[in-house]
Amino acid sequence: MDTAHEDSQTQRKANIFTGLLLFLISIILFITTTPIGFIYGFFHRIFTGFLKGLGGYFLEIAVSIDQLGNVIMQHLLNLLWIKKDGYTFGNRDETISSVLGKNQVDGTLSGFGKLIVKILDAIDPNHVLDSIDYNIESKN
Template sequence: MAIFECEPPVSKKVNPFIGVLLFLISIVLLVTTGPLGLIYGLGYKLFTKFMTGIGDFCLEIAISVDQLGNVLMQHLLNHLWITSKGYKFGNRDETISSVIGKNLQTDTLTSFGKLMDRILDFLEPEHSLNSIDYFIQPIEE
């Protein structure tokens, strides 16, 4: 049996034009094909697993949207919800709730961050702590 060692991905320079172009293309594809995929996915899940399937499908979408929010709002959330020594928002593979949970553990949430944690806690007890993803590699700035 072979053992493979994984090294963290190497950051490479990306042409800013390419980043903007890919962003615009992704928005166009989301707007044009997203509704079709949503309707088809809901119908597929309804007929294959009934309400359980729809709930699972919606949860998958919610997690993906949450990950998008973690990237999209990283600068604002880093400023408003955590102290300067806190674990940073912005990792595309992590949810906002996971970051809140990590900062809750290290007591690096600001009053706004603690308020958001209390709101999440009201909706689902210990939501942010239960959402922590321990296998996420921190992002390098």
């Protein structure tokens, strides 16, 4: 996708009712179709990839959920996990771990943010630094 198209999509202003209606439709579709798609995808990977593709399938889903969390929780995470001058959460194309990594490099994590990084890095060493996506800039 070209940058001009991404910028127009990000800056697109939606009527509150249109935004709310599209949000509700997306929630209904997500709740009703995701289980079917997940089950189909799970068995598709098993039968076509002999389990080797299953880890990648789960990782793709995890990254997508992480990106969703970055958007939904942006205001709370900006308040709790970074200092005022930090690289902000909220870009729909970026994971929470990538934002944490950028703030770790910049020294703009709050005390709570540093604790979250320690927990993630205990589970997966250097997780937030390895998760940094340098091709994504702040949405601000």
